[in-house]
Amino acid sequence: MPPKWYWPIDPSNIPKIVVEPPGPKAQEIIKMDESLVMQSFGRWYPLVIRRGYGPIVEDADGNLYIDFNAGIAVMNVGHSHPRVVEAIKRQAELFTHYSMTDFYYELIVKHASMLREIVPISGDKRVFYTNSGTESIEGAMKVARGHFRNQRPYIVAFLGAFHGRTYGSMALTASKPIQRFGFNPMLPNVIHIPYPYPYRCPFGKNLTEEECGEAVLGYLEDWIFGKMVDPSEVSAIFFEPIQGEGGYVVPPKNFFPGLRKIADKYGILLVDDEVQAGFGRTGKWFAIEHWGVEPDVITMAKAIAAGLPLGAIVGRANIMDLPRGSHANTFGGNPVALAAGIEVINIINDEDLMVNAQSW
Numbered sequence: 001m002p003p004k005w006y007w008p009i010d011p012s013n014i015p016k017i018v019v020e021p022p023g024p025k026a027q028e029i030i031k032m033d034e035s036l037v038m039q040s041f042g043r044w045y046p047l048v049i050r051r052g053y054g055p056i057v058e059d060a061d062g063n064l065y066i067d068f069n070a071g072i073a074v075m076n077v078g079h080s081h082p083r084v085v086e087a088i089k090r091q092a093e094l095f096t097h098y099s100m101t102d103f104y105y106e107l108i109v110k111h112a113s114m115l116r117e118i119v120p121i122s123g124d125k126r127v128f129y130t131n132s133g134t135e136s137i138e139g140a141m142k143v144a145r146g147h148f149r150n151q152r153p154y155i156v157a158f159l160g161a162f163h164g165r166t167y168g169s170m171a172l173t174a175s176k177p178i179q180r181f182g183f184n185p186m187l188p189n190v191i192h193i194p195y196p197y198p199y200r201c202p203f204g205k206n207l208t209e210e211e212c213g214e215a216v217l218g219y220l221e222d223w224i225f226g227k228m229v230d231p232s233e234v235s236a237i238f239f240e241p242i243q244g245e246g247g248y249v250v251p252p253k254n255f256f257p258g259l260r261k262i263a264d265k266y267g268i269l270l271v272d273d274e275v276q277a278g279f280g281r282t283g284k285w286f287a288i289e290h291w292g293v294e295p296d297v298i299t300m301a302k303a304i305a306a307g308l309p310l311g312a313i314v315g316r317a318n319i320m321d322l323p324r325g326s327h328a329n330t331f332g333g334n335p336v337a338l339a340a341g342i343e344v345i346n347i348i349n350d351e352d353l354m355v356n357a358q359s360w
């Protein structure tokens with residue numbers, strides 16, 4: 001059954017073009033934008049948004065589009081879902097900020113206990129709130145190195161990965177040279193290895209999917225750990241369970257179980273970046289669940305608060321052990337964003353959105 005339709009607009013009438021885009025209003029706004037804003041983005045289509053209704057967006061000139069962008073993988077419950085709007089309004093009337101770095105409020109424990117229920121890590125867990133995907137990755141890097149009190153300075157990441165654009169996450173990102181061009185030196189001690197891309201396996205086009213998975217695992221153990229870095233100096237392997245920016249690459253079935261085995265053998269943490277693949281997008285709360293593998297730490301952001309800036313790091317309690325005063329932020333766990341985030345989890349459950357995602 002398709003999800004419930006709440007918005008004051010007839011979905012059968014869409015897409016609808018009333019003026020060839022970019023129309024006059026869109027052109028005017030784009031021109032001003034170019035004269036006011038640093039143009040470092042990768043914008044590839046002149047879409048100027050005026051409103052969003054569920055899976056539909058309306059541009060500045062009244063054209064209606066089906067929003068396959070979902071606000072770049074953010075609007076998993078649709079634009080302006082009435083339950084999210086109501087939760088935001090309700091919370092905004094109570095208080096909009098009171099930094100959890102120094103104080104407490106109930107929404108934090110409400111949302112964290114909901115996250116604890118859905119994250120595929122068994123046992124006791126701890127949550128840390130951020131404002132974005134890149135900040136979740138930065139925090140997870142500090143958790144990984146800090147947990148080992150910097151006795152394990154190396155981190156392994158994958159070619160084709162996208163983990164963000166600030167200095168730590170940029171050092172893990174390896175999907176386009178322009179993302180690091182001119183910004184060196186990077187954060188040191190990050191080693192990139194190939195990702196098991198079944199259709200363009202970096203170890204030979206004739207390998208089966210499973211052979212490609214094995215080849216990547218063998219490269220890590222035999223070549224990186226055998227020839228370059230002792231695995232006892234590696235704190236974590238950061239990975240996307242499905243590479244997003246790297247080309248929507250789904251690794252073979254044997255890959256994450258094999259990676260888990262290697263990580264366990266050497267005491268290395270597995271950090272699962274679910275910023276893009278998570279929160280119901282693949283028909284499960286987190287994409288790694290398709291492989292039946294438990295990571296040690298999960299990073300998330302994008303879809304978790306329906307467009308409000310909220311991210312989170314969730315990890316095993318014994319790993320999320322950074323000492324008091326060593327990591328914090330002013331806005332992470334903002335109360336309005338948490339109120340929206342609680343509604344997002346409720347809506348995905350109540351409207352069976354993951355069942356819907358599995359059936360398409």
Ligand SMILES: Cc1ncc(COP(=O)(O)O)c(C=O)c1O
Nearest residue numbers: 132133134162163164244275276
């Ligand atoms: C897998 C992944 N990790 C991290 C990020 C960075 O998130 P943000 O843009 O919120 O910093 C992204 C953004 O696209 C992403 O796709």
